[in-house]
Amino acid sequence: MFKKIFIFIGFLFITIFVLTKYTDVNPREMLAGIFFVDSLTEKQLKAKSTVRILVVPGHDNEYWGTEFEGVREADLNVELAEYLTNYLRQESLFQVYLLRNRQGYDEDYLAYIKNNKEDIFNFQKENQDLMSALVDSGLIDSDIGFNSNRKSLPEVATRLYGVNKWSNENEMDIVIHVHFNDYPGRYSDGVGKYSGLTIYIPDKQYSNSKVSRSIAESVSEFLGKYSAYSDLKYEKSEGGIKEIQGFIALGAYNTLDSAGLLIEYGYVYEPQFTNSNTRKDVLQEMAWQTYLSILDYFDKSSEKENVILPYEWNSNLRKGINNDEGVLALQFLLAKKGFYPPSGSNLNICPISGSFGNCTLQAVKDFQKEYNISPASGFVGELTREQLNELE
Numbered sequence: 001m002f003k004k005i006f007i008f009i010g011f012l013f014i015t016i017f018v019l020t021k022y023t024d025v026n027p028r029e030m031l032a033g034i035f036f037v038d039s040l041t042e043k044q045l046k047a048k049s050t051v052r053i054l055v056v057p058g059h060d061n062e063y064w065g066t067e068f069e070g071v072r073e074a075d076l077n078v079e080l081a082e083y084l085t086n087y088l089r090q091e092s093l094f095q096v097y098l099l100r101n102r103q104g105y106d107e108d109y110l111a112y113i114k115n116n117k118e119d120i121f122n123f124q125k126e127n128q129d130l131m132s133a134l135v136d137s138g139l140i141d142s143d144i145g146f147n148s149n150r151k152s153l154p155e156v157a158t159r160l161y162g163v164n165k166w167s168n169e170n171e172m173d174i175v176i177h178v179h180f181n182d183y184p185g186r187y188s189d190g191v192g193k194y195s196g197l198t199i200y201i202p203d204k205q206y207s208n209s210k211v212s213r214s215i216a217e218s219v220s221e222f223l224g225k226y227s228a229y230s231d232l233k234y235e236k237s238e239g240g241i242k243e244i245q246g247f248i249a250l251g252a253y254n255t256l257d258s259a260g261l262l263i264e265y266g267y268v269y270e271p272q273f274t275n276s277n278t279r280k281d282v283l284q285e286m287a288w289q290t291y292l293s294i295l296d297y298f299d300k301s302s303e304k305e306n307v308i309l310p311y312e313w314n315s316n317l318r319k320g321i322n323n324d325e326g327v328l329a330l331q332f333l334l335a336k337k338g339f340y341p342p343s344g345s346n347l348n349i350c351p352i353s354g355s356f357g358n359c360t361l362q363a364v365k366d367f368q369k370e371y372n373i374s375p376a377s378g379f380v381g382e383l384t385r386e387q388l389n390e391l392e
């Protein structure tokens with residue numbers, strides 16, 4: 001392996017010399033390009049007659065990620081991932097695999113991890129050594145650590161590199177990791193100060209970067225209709241799409257061939273996930289929007305734009321009604337029609353949560369004005385309900 005790397009690097013230096021001396025090509029960019037050849041292009045992906053999608057709910061029962069008020073991230077992840085898998089299976093173009101369900105891991109995958117620990121270690125080591133050599137020679141920018149003395153991988157890393165290796169061998173086209181977010185330093189029983197979603201994609205120097213970004217753009221557009229993008233400084237980015245080099249799940253050291261997305265659907269303590277009566281609807285809706293975005297990527301669509309709509313409002317709604325399905329449906333319809341969040345606000349301040357506060361009050365008032373319902377008091381009585389019921 002090492003010998004190969006040195007021959008390769010030697011070849012690169014000769015090429016750099018020739019290019020620099022005799023052409024105006026930027027050799028650094030070009031050679032990084034030669035090394036990191038696209039493992040899959042958008043064009044190739046869109047031409048496939050079967051698209052193989054692996055859905056991976058983040059963490060598991062042993063390492064469950066973050067937690068808030070007794071709700072574990074791993075459980076939210078698996079619930080949303082199951083909805084997403086079931087929706088994706090409605091489309092015959094897709095062949096969908098779910099790595100873990102509520103009962104546990106897929107058995108083939110478990111056996112694979114168990115029987116291939118050493119191969120998985122070597123797989124990550126070879127990729128790491130190669131990347132490390134390219135970084136040393138200045139061909140690649142790195143913000144990832146290298147640890148070539150390691151003799152084995154921690155269990156969590158084995159599982160994640162195992163997903164990459166398994167997915168490469170099984171020729172997956174798209175791998176979607178489902179997560180909910182948190183940040184270091186939050187008091188464990190306190191609501192944190194950040195909100196919104198982030199779609200992590202592989203670093204631009206990796207082979208699966210471009211195709212991943214092309215999918216992420218579609219996902220961002222659909223999820224962004226009803227969810228805020230993260231306002232954590234580090235995550236703030238165009239459309240909530242953030243490139244990252246070090247996430248194993250997205251192919252750290254260039255270990256993933258397929259397109260990869262890691263979606264942090266929001267912060268675990270946000271009201272839309274802690275409201276127990278409406279959480280299920282919210283998770284289904286986020287899974288549905290993800291499904292629609294992937295359909296759209298392949299030039300397909302569904303007539304059904306939302307899971308919760310159409311909805312029939314049979315009782316009055318007012319400010320102070322919280323954790324309520326009718327309120328949640330109202331917020332979705334108002335968002336769809338452009339009334340929510342009210343102008344001057346945003347979805348970080350006014351999440352679609354199922355709780356009727358000032359954001360919903362203002363949006364209902366604006367809606368009532370638009371439809372000449374008076375008084376435009378923000379109270380959802382019979383007239384407003386009739387109008388709502390008619391609209392969808």
Ligand SMILES: [Zn+2]
Binds near residue numbers: 066
């Ligand atoms: Zn997580």
